[in-house]
Amino acid sequence: MRIFDPHIHMTSRTTDDYEAMYAAGVRAVTEPSFWLGQPRTGPGSFRDYFDALVGWERFRAAQFGIRHHCTIALNPKEANDPDCRPVLDFLPRYLAKDGVVAVGETGFDSMTDEEEEVFRRHLGLADEHGLPVLVHTPHRDKAAGTRRTLELVAASGLPPERVLVDHLNETTVAMVADSGCWMGFSIYPDTKMDEHRMVRILAERGLDRMIVNSAADWGRSDPLKTARTGEAMRRAGFTEDDVDRVLWRNPVEFYGQSGRLLLDDGEPDTTAGTAPAPSPSPSATFAGNSVLRGTRPDTAA
């Protein structure tokens, strides 16, 4: 089983997670920019965060055999903070970078006018930069938020296949299916969606435009939920090819629209799901820093 986790916040996770993910078959991820639990106090904090997403985190993932991509945006929650609004001014510089595969997460948190204005700006930026869009749907008033999301997408003129509407459940999947947008499901230990409900949705609606992610972050979550969903699909009678389509080919097709995926072409990875993670190279460094401690090679010798 090879897995592309299309939504996971690895900056919040440990190297143990990277090793376990690799062992479970994860070979690529996309890390959407989002809020950090602790509110930021200004745009400089976002710059450091975005720099880490295109820099250090990509390096860290690579040390464990995983290709790391990211999406960049001013997240819906902090779109409401006027102190953070200047982030919009420098988003274009980041949206131009390699490995940035979508604008996101954008969308609604509390359904405010500010969130809507920033969401519209993001849709325009996606058009300008030829990028897909990753849309977060709200925890509260989800159905209304999803409906308004789809109205804004339609009004933007972006083709629906460039938009992934995430965190769906049984009550919101139908309207997104009808819109032509991609459907994202975050498989969590308790909330949002679990792997068994997910399998039922796949059985009812088919695999077209279906995206499964762990959305693992700093909260209670599980970076192996993508693999668990694959196992649940097998038990429910889906074929290996079905599992590969949902967990690899679909996210590759969606983010591939950016033209900026950092994947090796061709050969399926036959070790996926069976091999332990590679050991970090003792000589590899990012800006002179390594993921190891106390074992720096003596470069001057």
Add this chain to the structure above:
Amino acid sequence: MTGSAPAPGPGPVPAALLAEVRAAPERIGVLFPAVARVAGRGPVRPADRDDPADPADPDGLLAPRIEDRARVALLLAAARAARWPAARLAEETAALYRFGDADEKRAVLHALDPLDRPDGRAGEGAEPGAEPLGDAGLPLVADALRTNDPRLLAAALGPYAARRLPAPAWRQAVLKCLFTGVPLAAVAGWEGRADGELARMVADYAAERQAAGRSVPPDARRILALFPRPE
């Protein structure tokens, strides 16, 4: 690196991209990061080799990589087309560096030398429409020299630093190269700029290594050889 400006005519950047930046130089902020997707990336094949990469220089410490050359050419084209005054040139260059990832920062560092002598000849003023950068690039050099990234250290020590970096900072930078394994060959003009004080610092460093039972890097010996001391 040679430090020479990119050749005119068929160069490292596709003509359409050059035309785009000349028509709208203020778009350099989004064209500069994206350039490798159009112009390609990787080590430049040495003239005397058939294989695509130089195995001796995979990180482009000795010679700018394909994407470095393309970014330098793009920034020069923007600066010349926009006829930016020196202050604006400094501002745009600093923003590209500050918002850049390591690859983009490295390219900005490589661009400092040609931006400082836009007509290709040091010290003889600028061609119409482009003012020389002057000392405005020194804060970027200083930032790169604070990192431990060999790619940035090497790029920071090109002809611009050889010409403009004050001696104490330049000596510290050369010493840092010895510590971090950046080859001396990457330091532009080191033979001309090395002085007695640098030799003293390197001699102390060599003595420290010998006291610890460790080897002295050949590059340290090359510096010391320029300043033979009576025993």
